[in-house]
Amino acid sequence: MNYPILYSLQRCPYAIRARLSLLLADQTVLLRNVKLQNKPAEMLAVSPKGTVPVLYFLQEDRVIDQSLAIMYWALTTNDPNNLLRTGEPETSNEMSQLIEQHDNVFIPQLEQYRATARYHDKKEADARQICEGFVAALEGKLTHSAFLMGNAPSLADYALLPFMRQFSKVDRKWFLQAPYPKFQQWLVTHYNNPLYAKVMRPYPEWLVERENVIFNSES
Known part of the structure; x- marks a missing residue:
């Protein structure tokens, strides 16, 4: 299955809230941990603004590169705890x-x-x-x-x-x-x-390891 790719930075608050929403919505992504001093060309190609988080849908060639928009996308897709307060x-x-x-x-x-x-x-x-x-x-x-x-x-x-x-x-x-x-x-x-521990778990820099991390509520 082709999962979306999430470019993320461990302690960036915008990236943290994106990761939180993905776990809360049970959305699986391929996480690529980056350092802003060494931005991957692949990330800049899909989001030239050069900040995280960036959620890239390869099959659709579609990008969401604002943290709040990622949160709304994830929870609109699946919101088991009604975090959006639908109906209220x-x-x-x-x-x-x-x-x-x-x-x-x-x-x-x-x-x-x-x-x-x-x-x-x-x-x-x-x-x-x-x-x-x-x-x-x-x-x-x-x-x-x-x-x-x-x-x-x-x-x-x-x-x-x-x-x-x-x-x-x-x-x-x-x-x-x-x-x-x-x-x-x-x-x-x-x-x-x-x-919270899952969201804050450290991962190696993607440019160094070149290994996508499957990031979901079960990992």
């Missing part, structure tokens, strides 16, 4: 708005926070405080339910998780004493899920 239009709309705010507003704020921390900028605390507006809103949601859209995970949880992981690691000492206990527990709950 109000919840689905709220979820879409939350993800849009996260992607368009929070992620740039997070990048600024990470940059100030990386270069020991005096404005690190200010950049973090800007990020905290969104994190505090999530804390409020999680005060009322175990997950962002209720007591069961949704697309929103998995779309946000990789970036919230990044936020928590910028200043680990500060984060562990920050006033976000529900948010911290939410992260721990995901980390303790065996699915």
Whole structure:
């Protein structure tokens, strides 16, 4: 059987959420782990923008190279846990708005926070405080339910998780004493899920080994 090819990078948050959705949708792909300093010509040929994730359907000569689009493709194909909240239009709309705010507003704020921390900028605390507006809103949601859209995970949880992981690691000492206990527990709950270990499993660089890895929920 001809599986789609996924070009991925282990710790890239966009690639992480793509891999999460593929496992959650029981979609099998051939995973090619890459390094952005050594991008495969095969990847650039199908997606010249040169970033991951890239999902390539060889038989159809079709490419999906946006992480959220990969998530929607996977779960529209198969969504056994109703992560898209099909049949719940109000919840689905709220979820879409939350993800849009996260992607368009929070992620740039997070990048600024990470940059100030990386270069020991005096404005690190200010950049973090800007990020905290969104994190505090999530804390409020999680005060009322175990997950962002209720007591069961949704697309929103998995779309946000990789970036919230990044936020928590910028200043680990500060984060562990920050006033976000529900948010911290939410992260721990995901980390303790065996699915997370599968998603974060390291693979050799594809350009070195030239071996496709069959990546699915059973691997």
